[in-house]
Amino acid sequence: MTSAPTRLDLSPRPGSATRPAMLRAQTTMELRLQLRNAEQVLLTMVIPLVLLVLGSQADQIVDLGPGRTIDIITPGILALAVLSTSFTSLAIATGFERRYGIIKRLGASPLPRWGLLFGKIGAVVIIEVAQLAVLSGVGLALGWQPHGGVVAASQMVALLVLGTAAFGSLGLLIAGTLRAEATLAVANLVYVLLLVGGGLLVPLSRYPTAARHVLDLLPSGALGQGLRDTFAGDGPTAFATVVLLVWTVCASLLVSRTFKWE
Amino acid sequence: MRYGDVTAVDGLSLRVARGTVTAILGPNGAGKTTTIETCEGFRTPQSGTVRVLGLDPVAEGHLLRPRVGVMLQSGGAWSGARSHEMLHHIASLHAHPLDVDLLIERLDMGSYGSTPYRRLSGGQQQRLSLAMAIVGRPELLFLDEPTAGLDPAARRSTWELIAELRSSGVTVVLTTHFMDEAEALSDDVHIVDGGRVIASGTPQALASSGSENTVRFTSSPGLDVVDLMSALPHDTKVDEVTPGAYVVAGAVDPQLLATIATWCAAQGVFTESLLVERQTLEDRFLELTGKALR
Numbered sequence: 073m074t075s076a077p078t079r080l081d082l083s084p085r086p087g088s089a090t091r092p093a094m095l096r097a098q099t100t101m102e103l104r105l106q107l108r109n110a111e112q113v114l115l116t117m118v119i120p121l122v123l124l125v126l127g128s129q130a131d132q133i134v135d136l137g138p139g140r141t142i143d144i145i146t147p148g149i150l151a152l153a154v155l156s157t158s159f160t161s162l163a164i165a166t167g168f169e170r171r172y173g174i175i176k177r178l179g180a181s182p183l184p185r186w187g188l189l190f191g192k193i194g195a196v197v198i199i200e201v202a203q204l205a206v207l208s209g210v211g212l213a214l215g216w217q218p219h220g221g222v223v224a225a226s227q228m229v230a231l232l233v234l235g236t237a238a239f240g241s242l243g244l245l246i247a248g249t250l251r252a253e254a255t256l257a258v259a260n261l262v263y264v265l266l267l268v269g270g271g272l273l274v275p276l277s278r279y280p281t282a283a284r285h286v287l288d289l290l291p292s293g294a295l296g297q298g299l300r301d302t303f304a305g306d307g308p309t310a311f312a313t314v315v316l317l318v319w320t321v322c323a324s325l326l327v328s329r330t331f332k333w334e
Numbered sequence: 335m336r337y338g339d340v341t342a343v344d345g346l347s348l349r350v351a352r353g354t355v356t357a358i359l360g361p362n363g364a365g366k367t368t369t370i371e372t373c374e375g376f377r378t379p380q381s382g383t384v385r386v387l388g389l390d391p392v393a394e395g396h397l398l399r400p401r402v403g404v405m406l407q408s409g410g411a412w413s414g415a416r417s418h419e420m421l422h423h424i425a426s427l428h429a430h431p432l433d434v435d436l437l438i439e440r441l442d443m444g445s446y447g448s449t450p451y452r453r454l455s456g457g458q459q460q461r462l463s464l465a466m467a468i469v470g471r472p473e474l475l476f477l478d479e480p481t482a483g484l485d486p487a488a489r490r491s492t493w494e495l496i497a498e499l500r501s502s503g504v505t506v507v508l509t510t511h512f513m514d515e516a517e518a519l520s521d522d523v524h525i526v527d528g529g530r531v532i533a534s535g536t537p538q539a540l541a542s543s544g545s546e547n548t549v550r551f552t553s554s555p556g557l558d559v560v561d562l563m564s565a566l567p568h569d570t571k572v573d574e575v576t577p578g579a580y581v582v583a584g585a586v587d588p589q590l591l592a593t594i595a596t597w598c599a600a601q602g603v604f605t606e607s608l609l610v611e612r613q614t615l616e617d618r619f620l621e622l623t624g625k626a627l628r
């Protein structure tokens with residue numbers, strides 16, 4: 073039995089794949105690399121999960137204010153999940169893509185700039201949907217009782233989208249201007265600071281008044297408190313929504329002006 | 335093309351014919367990569383015009399990129415991506431990519447297909463980078479130092495691949511600081527130094543366009559060198575450096591050798607150890623830039 077010699081036809085036959093095919097390929101690739109990276113999985117899945125389980129017992133350590141602990145902690149954990157994926161994880165991954173010439177390499181391929189961006193957005197959204205499913209599932213198993221029904225669910229989706237847009241733009245802002253190592257440091261530092269004192273997990277009413285005025289204006293405070301208010305059945309305040317919107321618009325404008333592809 | 339106060343590429347002008355291999359040769363820091371990246375659309379020139387396949391690489395980059403293959407000097411892959419995976423990914427962005435498995439076999443990449451990029455050796459990373467450049471079946475290929483860091487065998491097989499690409503109708507522009515590479519592969523060589531093209535031509539023309547070559551021969555001592563000179567083209571010099579050892583300096587070509595032999599025959603003497611010392615591209619380069627490569 074003879075097999076045909078492996079002759080490659082190198083003659084030119086250029087062309088781009090279709091836009092949906094490129095976008096699918098790019099999103100899949102981003103997603104696979106994220107899931108393969110242990111630190112990223114730790115950041116986006118394990119830490120929020122551990123904090124959710126520990127946090128459900130938090131009333132024995134800190135006073136989270138009136139209401140059931142699990143009902144206060146679960147929306148905050150969802151906000152933390154958004155922060156970890158759309159900000160920290162996205163910033164670090166993008167920073168190293170710049171550093172290792174991947175953005176440059178892809179910039180020389182038929183994949184357009186928007187394809188690169190939408191590939192990232194696609195991967196972030198898919199990871200967030202998985203986070204939402206797992207974390208709210210575990211929250212419910214731990215006794216979380218979300219109020220507000222369908223209205224609250226749609227308010228949640230709107231807040232998650234806004235929060236992702238705001239944090240995602242901030243993440244790209246850092247990744248597109250700083251060196252990869254600096255991006256890594258800043259993204260992790262901001263994550264820890266906001267986790268501990270950014271109004272993500274602890275209701276803003278439990279903070280001193282002065283701190284509260286600052287946290288009201290931060291995307292973390294707006295998202296965390298917005299989600300807590302939503303599942304309390306009250307819906308997010310208009311102020312929280314506007315804060316997220318303003319951060320999104322400002323950060324994305326800055327990204328479009330400052331982002332360096334290499 | 336300036337970076338701050340440093341002008342990296344200045345008034346550099348070159349033209350590449352379709353279906354040829356063009357080498358941009360120069361020492362480190364000569365402006366090779368800046369030139370090639372300007373053609374790829376990564377850099378916008380402060381002045382001047384760049385047209386690649388008739389397109390503006392920046393403004394019409396979206397039309398140009400599908401038609402062009404690019405091999406970066408370094409990097410260009412996710413550190414956690416496996417080499418097959420990376421190649422498949424770039425292939426999936428093209429309409430009619432090469433068969434990835436065949437390409438892997440051709441480039442002998444099979445043994446490290448599932449190794450993450452960060453664990454590949456420098457040479458393996460170079461092979462992957464070359465594979466990513468050609469997988470989309472480009473009509474124009476930019477290769478930035480395609481054989482840097484390769485062992486001789488891998489280097490040889492890269493040369494064969496480039497020759498095959500050329501004969502398949504692909505236009506290739508490559509940068510190198512290897513003389514033999516430019517000599518072996520290219521139809522045209524542009525020697526770049528200090529951001530300018532200082533010489534252009536075919537490798538042969540460039541090598542012979544420089545200062546005179548020499549012919550050394552030994553024969554009987556005391557030959558009439560003035561008479562020999564009169565038989566040769568008038569800018570040729572002949573010296574008897576030591577008794578019986580002669581040096582002929584001038585434009586060495588077969589006719590010159592024949593004339594020397596005929597003249598000696600007419601004198602009834604033998605010409606022994608006739609040695610032609612032709613200038614190589616490397617000599618020419620040293621002469622032009624005053625620098626050794628690397």
